[in-house]
Amino acid sequence: MRRFVKGNEAVAIGAIFAGCDAYFGYPITPASEIAHAVADHFPRLGKEFLQAECETGAINMIFGAAATGRLTMTASSGPGISLMQEGLSYMAGAQLPTVVVNIMRAGPGLGNIGPEQGDYAQAVKGGGHGNYHNIVLAPASVQEMCDLTMKAFELAFRYRNPAVVLADAFLGQMMEFLTLPEREAARPDTAAWAVQGDALTRGNMISSTNLQNDVQEAHNWDLQRKYASMDVEARAESYLVEDAEIVLTGYGTSARVARSAVDRLRGQGVRAGLFRPLTLFPFPVRELQEAGRSGRILVVELSNGQYRNDVLLHLDRGIPCQVELINRMGGNVMGVEDVMQKGMQMLEVGP
Amino acid sequence: MIKRATGFYDTFDRREKGTRATHYCPGCGHGIIHKLIAEAMAELGIQDRTVFVSPVGCAAFCFYYFDCGHIAGPHGRASALATGISRVLPDRVVISYQGDGDLGAIGFNNAFQAANRGDHFACFFVNNSLYAMTGGQMAPTTMLGQRTTTTPFGRDASKEGYPLLVCELLDRLQAPVYIERVSVADTKRINKARKAVRKALEIQKDGKGYAFVEFLSPCPTNWRMDPVAAARYTIEEMERTFPLGCFRDRSEQEAPSPNPVPQATIAELFGEGEGGEVAKVDPSFGERGFKFSGFGGQGVLSLGLVMARAAGHAGRFVSWLPSYGPEQRGGYASCSVVISGKEVGSPTVDRPDVLVAMSQPAAERYAGTVLPGGTVLYEASLPCPKVEEGVRLLAFPAMRIAAENGTPKAANTALLGAMSALGLHGLPEERVLEALDDSFSSKPHLVERNRKVYRAACDWARDNL
Numbered sequence: 001m002r003r004f005v006k007g008n009e010a011v012a013i014g015a016i017f018a019g020c021d022a023y024f025g026y027p028i029t030p031a032s033e034i035a036h037a038v039a040d041h042f043p044r045l046g047k048e049f050l051q052a053e054c055e056t057g058a059i060n061m062i063f064g065a066a067a068t069g070r071l072t073m074t075a076s077s078g079p080g081i082s083l084m085q086e087g088l089s090y091m092a093g094a095q096l097p098t099v100v101v102n103i104m105r106a107g108p109g110l111g112n113i114g115p116e117q118g119d120y121a122q123a124v125k126g127g128g129h130g131n132y133h134n135i136v137l138a139p140a141s142v143q144e145m146c147d148l149t150m151k152a153f154e155l156a157f158r159y160r161n162p163a164v165v166l167a168d169a170f171l172g173q174m175m176e177f178l179t180l181p182e183r184e185a186a187r188p189d190t191a192a193w194a195v196q197g198d199a200l201t202r203g204n205m206i207s208s209t210n211l212q213n214d215v216q217e218a219h220n221w222d223l224q225r226k227y228a229s230m231d232v233e234a235r236a237e238s239y240l241v242e243d244a245e246i247v248l249t250g251y252g253t254s255a256r257v258a259r260s261a262v263d264r265l266r267g268q269g270v271r272a273g274l275f276r277p278l279t280l281f282p283f284p285v286r287e288l289q290e291a292g293r294s295g296r297i298l299v300v301e302l303s304n305g306q307y308r309n310d311v312l313l314h315l316d317r318g319i320p321c322q323v324e325l326i327n328r329m330g331g332n333v334m335g336v337e338d339v340m341q342k343g344m345q346m347l348e349v350g351p
Numbered sequence: 352m353i354k355r356a357t358g359f360y361d362t363f364d365r366r367e368k369g370t371r372a373t374h375y376c377p378g379c380g381h382g383i384i385h386k387l388i389a390e391a392m393a394e395l396g397i398q399d400r401t402v403f404v405s406p407v408g409c410a411a412f413c414f415y416y417f418d419c420g421h422i423a424g425p426h427g428r429a430s431a432l433a434t435g436i437s438r439v440l441p442d443r444v445v446i447s448y449q450g451d452g453d454l455g456a457i458g459f460n461n462a463f464q465a466a467n468r469g470d471h472f473a474c475f476f477v478n479n480s481l482y483a484m485t486g487g488q489m490a491p492t493t494m495l496g497q498r499t500t501t502t503p504f505g506r507d508a509s510k511e512g513y514p515l516l517v518c519e520l521l522d523r524l525q526a527p528v529y530i531e532r533v534s535v536a537d538t539k540r541i542n543k544a545r546k547a548v549r550k551a552l553e554i555q556k557d558g559k560g561y562a563f564v565e566f567l568s569p570c571p572t573n574w575r576m577d578p579v580a581a582a583r584y585t586i587e588e589m590e591r592t593f594p595l596g597c598f599r600d601r602s603e604q605e606a607p608s609p610n611p612v613p614q615a616t617i618a619e620l621f622g623e624g625e626g627g628e629v630a631k632v633d634p635s636f637g638e639r640g641f642k643f644s645g646f647g648g649q650g651v652l653s654l655g656l657v658m659a660r661a662a663g664h665a666g667r668f669v670s671w672l673p674s675y676g677p678e679q680r681g682g683y684a685s686c687s688v689v690i691s692g693k694e695v696g697s698p699t700v701d702r703p704d705v706l707v708a709m710s711q712p713a714a715e716r717y718a719g720t721v722l723p724g725g726t727v728l729y730e731a732s733l734p735c736p737k738v739e740e741g742v743r744l745l746a747f748p749a750m751r752i753a754a755e756n757g758t759p760k761a762a763n764t765a766l767l768g769a770m771s772a773l774g775l776h777g778l779p780e781e782r783v784l785e786a787l788d789d790s791f792s793s794k795p796h797l798v799e800r801n802r803k804v805y806r807a808a809c810d811w812a813r814d815n816l
Contacts, residue, residue, distance in 0.1 A: 001624030004660055016617060022439050030675060041620055043612040048438045052431075053464040060428035060461065064404065064435030067422040072435075090425050113675070174698050175656070175671040177663045179629060180621060195420035197436075197443030199399040205365070205414050207405075207423035253698075260696025335701045 001180045007145040008172040011075060011101050011165065012037035014149030017181040020099070021070040022048035024061035026080055029113045030169040031103035034075040055080040059087030059100075066096040067206040069194025071153055071187075075101035077169075078111065078119055081127075088162050089128025092223070093208030095193075097156035099149065100134075101165040103172035106331040114331015115169035115253055120306040123164045124281045131220050133227045135163040136280040138251035142176035148278065150185060155233055157188040159226060166280060168302065170253045170333070227282075236284035237276040238291065240266065244273030246343050247291040249311060250300035251277050253333065258300040261339035272343060280307075285314045292319040296346050299325045300339055302332075322346060358389025358398065359416050366415040374412060378578025380568025380585075381410055383535040384477060387548045388446070389417055395552055401444040402436050404429045408450035409484045410477065427458025430465040433472040444555040445472035452482040455491035455515050466561055469526030469607075473551040473562045476517060479570040480589060487573035491515035494592045499573075514592050518565050522598040528560040528606075530598040534567040536585035540595070550602060559606045567593055625660075625789070630668045636692030639777065640700035642717050644685035645709030645730075650763035653790060654707065655686035657767060658776055661786035662690040665778050670698040685713065690776065705775050707766055708736065709749070718742075726775060728766060745773070745816050752811055753804050758797070761804040768808030773816060 005013070011034050015023070023038045035051070042049040048065075052058035055076055062072045076084065081102045091098060102123060106116040123136045135155045137148040145167060152163035190196075195204045210216040240262060241247055248258040255276040265272035275291035277284050291297060292315050299308040308325045315321060326342045328334045363370050375382045392398050401419040405411055407426035414421035424432040433447040454462045454476050462474065481499045482488040488501040494514050496505040506514075518532045529551060533544035544566060551562035567589045569581035576584060641658065645651040652673050662669040673686040687700035702722045708714035708729040714736040718727050723741030731746040738744060747769050749762040758764075764787065770776050771783055787805060791797040 001621065002627070002629070002663075003621065003624050004656075004663055013621070016620075022435070024435060024438075044615045044620060045617065046614060050434070050438060053460055056428070057431045057434075057461045057464065060424055060431035061435030061438070063424050063428070064422060064432030065439045066435075067432070068402070068436055068439050070439045072439075086425055087428070094423075169675075170672060170698060173673060173675050175659065176669065176695075177630070180624065184617070195402055195422050197400050197402045197420055197440050197445075202399055202418070202420055205421040205423075207414060207421070209411065209423060256695075257697040257699070259694070263693075263696060333697075333699050335699075336697055337702075 002177050003180060004175055005142060005178050006033055006173060006175050007142045007167065008033035008103065009037045010142045010145035010178050011149045012041060013178065013180060014146035015073055015099070015153070016041060016045065017183075018150040018153035018185050019071050019187055020047065020073050020153065022065045022072050023074060024050050024052050024058040024065070024072070025074045025076065026052050026055045026058050028077045028080045030105055030172050031075045031077045031101065033172065034101060034103070055083035056087070059084035062098050063087055063091055063096065066091065066098045067094070067194065068196050069190025071157075073099040073101065075103065077103045077105045078107045081119060081122070085122070085128035088134065089126070089130050089132060090208045091162050092128070092132035092134070093130060094206050095160040096162070096206065097160050098162050099152045099156055099165065100162060101149065101167065104166065104168040106329065112331045113169060115302060115333060116329060116331060117168055117252060117254065117302040117307065118304070118329065119166065120280070120303055123166045124310065132223060133281050135159065135161055135230065135233070137163065137165050138278060138280050139165065139167050139171060140252050140255045140276060142171070142174065142178050144278070145171060146178055146181065150181060154185060157190070159230060160193070161226070166252070168253050230282045233279060234282040234284040234286070235278040236287035237274070237278065238287050239274040239276070241273035241275060241291055241294070243271050244294040245271045246296040246298060246347060247273045247275050247294045248298045248300055248339065248343065249275040249291060251280060251307065254300045254302055257334060257336055257339060260336040261343065264336060265340055265343060270343070270347065283310060283314050288314050289316050289319060292316060292321040295321055297321055297323045298339070298343050298346060299323065300334065301325070301327045303327060303329060356386050356389055357393035358391070358418060360418050363415045366412065373416065375409070376572045378569055378571040378581050379409070380479065380535045380566060380570070381477065383541060384475065384544070384566050384568065385413070385416055387541070387545050388475065391545070391549045391552050392417070392419060395549070395556055397444045397552065397556055401446060402440065404432045404436070404445070404447045406449040406453040408453050408482070410448055410450060411484070413448055427453050427456070428461055429453065430458060430462040430474060433474070434465045434468070434470045437471040441471065442558065444552065446475065447472055448475045449477070450483070451476070451478045451480065451490040451492040455517060459491070463520070466521050466527050466563060467524045469528070469560045471555065471558060471560055473555050473564070475548070475551070476563065476565045477568050478565055478593065479568045481570065481573055483570050483573050492593075494588065516593065518563070518598050521563055526561060527563055527599060528554050528601045529562040531600075532565040532567070532593060532595050532598070534585060534590065534595055536567065536569060536582045550600070554602050559602060565593070567595070627664055628666060630663070630666050633692035636667065636777065638689065638691040638693070638695075639704045640702065641688040641690070641705045641707070642685060642700050642703040643688070643707045644683070644713035644717055647682050647684045649684070649709045650760070651684050651707070651709055652686050654763040654767060655688045657786045657790050658770070658778070658783070659688050660789065661778050661783040662776070664786060665782040667691065667778070668693060668695045670695045672698045683712065685717070690778070705770070707770070708733070709762065709766070726773070728769060728775070730762070747812065747816065749808070752808050756804045756807045758800045758804050761801050764801045764804045765808035768805040769812040769816070772809040772812035
């Protein structure tokens with residue numbers, strides 16, 4: 001079954017098919033349509049929606065509800081996501097699953113409501129205090145806004161960890177045809193750790209505190225092992241990479257622009273390809289190395305090189321590869337022609 | 352013989368294997384308050400139903416002691432956690448235990464809003480007039496003239512304001528069921544406090560709503576007094592600022608029940624869907640970028656939507672991206688539509704193949720961006736916009752045609768007709784008409800009227816453009 005919907009509504013649909021029980025959120029452009037859809041749909045399905053008094057309240061309501069083992073989520077944008085960071089650190093520490101959708105807008109500060117990807121490092125590197133990671137998924141279409149929201153719930157519960165769906169304003173606001181999921185996801189069993197207010201879980205406790213340094217350190221090592229074990233979940237799309245002499249890379253809206261540039265460069269006889277991560281944490285390192293074999297990577301992003309820095313970090317240093325950046329900020333999106341031109345320049349100069 | 356406390360773990364193993372000692376200082380009120388709560392939980396038989404939320408502060412380790420389920424969250428947020436828990440576990444007993452810095456300062460809004468919503472939990476608020484865990488700093492409840500580590504000269508109303516009277520503030524709200532301030536400074540007062548704790552938990556057991564109990568509680572360590580002097584100070588000094596008493600008890604009244612919401616299944620919610628088959632790759636259909644622009648209210652966004660839907664129904668790949676937010680509220684409206692025979696890359700249309708302009712600012716803004724070989728279709732009553740060489744300029748009287756055919760508001764439909772007649776969208780006309788009809792599914796009387804405008808516009812465009 002298909003429906004023509006906004007990316008933001010697709011998030012709500014994905015959450016419903018994932019079996020999400022409760023949404024707590026605070027309005028903010030350009031993410032509000034998620035709350036609108038949830039406010040309409042959830043109560044009719046017997047699920048909980050509550051508009052919180054602030055984002056701090058929202059993330060902590062989620063903390064409480066997630067600690068009962070229920071499927072919880074919120075959605076917001078830059079300023080609101082910043083307010084949630086303390087709660088996310090606690091939830092990562094307490095190993096609680098939840099899904100946070102960030103419809104990124106331009107920053108820093110109030111910035112504006114145009115599309116940007118300036119929250120990359122915040123999402124991918126942790127964002128709050130302490131040695132933790134979020135699982136981070138990066139949809140690039142309305143279909144993926146739904147599918148990766150569902151996937152985020154699956155991974156959040158598999159690893160008992162917060163998962164962030166990192167999208168941008170264009171993905172939230174645009175409409176495309178969505179093929180609805182065929183069935184609801186299976187409910188995760190959480191009785192082993194959740195606090196459900198029943199005899200079965202009466203002995204359980206959810207907390208992120210350990211007063212003894214050694215115990216806290218052991219917990220930190222456990223977390224690092226867990227993050228390392230997530231590598232098997234890394235996903236990417238490699239498009240026309242095999243024979244490429246230059247590979248463009250980006251996620252979300254940047255990847256859409258890059259894909260257009262790849263198609264048009266191919267039309268001009270340039271062997272261009274696209275490497276598009278669907279997971280930003282864990283990072284799809286293997287597919288990146290394949291892209292690196294082209295000798296030229298052009299990073300397309302709507303931020304100040306945050307994503308480029310990760311490409312450089314993960315790229316095998318044994319592979320000779322020139323890495324360049326084309327980026328815009330402030331709510332502006334680069335034109336397809338700008339990306340093509342930059343790619344052509346790289347080819348003229350050579351690696 | 353002292354009666355052994357009920358409701359606690361036999362030994363406090365989460366603190367230290369086998370210990371029966373708490374982490375509290377001698378003379379601290381927390382131990383007594385803990386005992387009252389544990390005892391009430393045991394007597395009411397609710398330990399299997401209880402979720403206990405700890406604060407950050409001296410009571411951060413409630414989970415060492417109470418024999419029930421535990422959740423410990425960030426500083427100040429216990430009420431927010433309790434809201435979340437009670438919303439997904441509506442038939443359980445939820446307890447939030449918070450200090451005066453935690454609830455009165457950093458977490459006040461969460462606590463206040465939860466009280467105002469009448470969320471179903473018992474909030475136990477321990478007022479010892481300062482931040483104890485962090486070293487005796489001023490709290491919102493610090494009394495005038497009281498010396499703390501951050502008010503070394505005494506709290507000064509002109510600088511730090513007045514002690515926060517939380518019970519009195521919550522008593523202004525409609526939703527709370529029960530609000531009482533008690534003390535644990537002597538036996539007589541402890542007996543009253545015991546009754547208050549029990550009432551607050553009975554209200555939870557019966558699912559009646561929000562209950563709030565404030566405890567005046569001695570802190571000998573940070574007050575730098577011995578326990579006897581601290582108890583006396585609690586009675587003689589604190590009660591002057593924080594009078595004891597029951598502010599509200601509506602526990603005998605029926606709890607208000609929520610308005611029913613009609614229930615549905617997921618299948619019912621999303622209906623039959625729309626748009627037939629998933630798009631298929633068709634290299635023969637070249638990609639086209641469209642920009643629709645005008646003033647808000649002229650229907651440019653819906654014009655783009657009708658065309659995008661038609662494209663989807665015709666098996667094409669399509670994206671629709673609107674202007675949104677302040678730009679929209681400023682009176683401008685525009686949307687970008689990409690129709691393609693393959694997966695759509697960029698949903699932005701910086702260089703449209705077709706621009707449809709219904710206002711002068713829109714025409715001026717976008718006409719110069721149209722690609723050579725492209726088309727500008729603009730409302731004929733506007734001045735002719737400037738374009739690059741090789742761009743086709745078509746003035747089309749959309750407003751006049753809509754008005755002459757009885758539906759002046761349907762100028763956008765007229766433009767759709769013109770686009771069909773000129774072959775600008777490359778879509779089968781029956782798909783376009785279906786999408787047009789669908790867009791009026793909630794106003795069926797407009798279907799035929801819009802079709803009439805569409806047909807007239809087609810005819811005019813064929814004859815004149």
